Amino acid sequence: MGRQMIKSYRELLIWQKGIILVKEIYKLTKKFPKTEKFVMSAQMQRAAISIPSNIAEGHARQYSKEFRHFLYIALGSLAELDTLLIVATELGYIFKEDLFEMRTKIEELRKMIYGIVKKLSASN
Secondary structure (H helix, E strand, C coil): CCCCHCCCHHHHHHHHHHHHHHHHHHHHHHHHHHHHHHCCCHHHHHHHHHHHHHHHHHHHHHHHHHHHHHEEEEEEHHHHHHHHHHHHHHCCCHHHHHHHHHHHHHHHHHHHHHHHHHHHHHHC
16 A cells, blocks of 8 residues: 555555544533533543554554554444434434534545555455
8 A cells, every 4th residue: 555655654545644634522521511521521532532542553563464454453343423413413412414514524434444455455
């Protein structure tokens, strides 16, 4: 996948989009009730942070197999975040429009990560 040309995980579009997603989740969870500060909002923030963090850690590894492993962890965090967003919407903490926007971004990132996983799998 041309990893030798990419010197830093910061150059990866999936990492950059992951950082944007983190910022948007933090902005969204600020609107949650105070009772959710240490429960759902914290869990959503952890899941969101896990996405670019695992992309960065995986990219720092020297082997495609390890990078792929960390990308799968990032995909798991995306699924967790998606689920938490649905629950937050059902509880009335998030508007359906916000849910749609966030899920669209999650799906875009998921497809991009799967694309890299596929390329890494083909190179082994």
